[in-house]
Amino acid sequence: MDLLEGIRSRKSIRGFKPDPVSRETLAEILETACRAPSAMNSQPWEFFVLGGDVLNGIRKKNVECLHSGAPPQPDHIVIGWPNDSVYRARQVGLAKGLFKLMGITRDDRAERLQWMERGFRYFDAPAAIVIVVDRTLSESGPLSDIGSLMQNICLAALHYGLGTCIEDQGVMYSGVLRELAGIPDTKRIIMAIAIGHPDPDFPANALESEREPAEKITTWLGFE
Ligand SMILES: Cc1cc2nc3c(=O)[nH]c(=O)nc-3n(C[C@H](O)[C@H](O)[C@H](O)COP(=O)(O)O)c2cc1C
Numbered sequence: 001m002d003l004l005e006g007i008r009s010r011k012s013i014r015g016f017k018p019d020p021v022s023r024e025t026l027a028e029i030l031e032t033a034c035r036a037p038s039a040m041n042s043q044p045w046e047f048f049v050l051g052g053d054v055l056n057g058i059r060k061k062n063v064e065c066l067h068s069g070a071p072p073q074p075d076h077i078v079i080g081w082p083n084d085s086v087y088r089a090r091q092v093g094l095a096k097g098l099f100k101l102m103g104i105t106r107d108d109r110a111e112r113l114q115w116m117e118r119g120f121r122y123f124d125a126p127a128a129i130v131i132v133v134d135r136t137l138s139e140s141g142p143l144s145d146i147g148s149l150m151q152n153i154c155l156a157a158l159h160y161g162l163g164t165c166i167e168d169q170g171v172m173y174s175g176v177l178r179e180l181a182g183i184p185d186t187k188r189i190i191m192a193i194a195i196g197h198p199d200p201d202f203p204a205n206a207l208e209s210e211r212e213p214a215e216k217i218t219t220w221l222g223f224e
Helices: 003-009 023-033 052-068 086-102 109-120 143-159 174-181
Strands: 045-051 127-134 163-167 187-196
Touching (some): 003 143, 023 045, 023 127, 023 143, 045 052, 045 143, 052 109, 052 127, 086 109, 127 143
Antiparallel strands (some): 045 127, 127 187, 163 187
């Protein structure tokens, strides 16, 4: 796939076919993704790749935590958006787009909760990649590096016909991951990426999320 075509066509996939993804394929994706740039080539990333019974157990426990009202215990920095900001407006725009495609109405709380649950189930993907960094590193320092890495994972996945969704919902209950995936306390859990074969019939996968034109947010200096 052409590089620009890959960048332009990548999108978050939130419905997957049950078909498994092989360990070899996932290993190749990670090997390629690790070509990502990082500050001073520090390569702060490490992976826990989850599938099979382990992933199913984590999905189940995440959903139990969600329904029990257990407070999330994220390790990573969770970003909030000021209510009257353009960022919050974009978040609302995304939710509206997804709910419209899924036929979920604004006041249907049960359907909305079910939708939220999907994220905590890694959208029922056959695999999930959990990215961790060593706690000796600063909390925010490695995040730029992790951003490059995650984009590489998502783009490399396209080569294998796979779809992805980066999701912090998948790492909100860090205690569940520590217990069931054996992630030690010495590692900070940053983000999860659900990965698998996209289900073309899943309505939310049709979403084309909006973007601000780059021209609108760019200041040119020293050009005609
Ligand atoms: C750091 C990060 C966290 C995200 N967390 C979630 C999440 O928890 N649930 C979800 O459905 N999508 C999540 N996403 C996907 C974004 O909603 C998505 O990238 C954005 O709406 C743009 O859409 P696109 O990926 O289809 O281009 C996350 C993306 C990033 C980069």
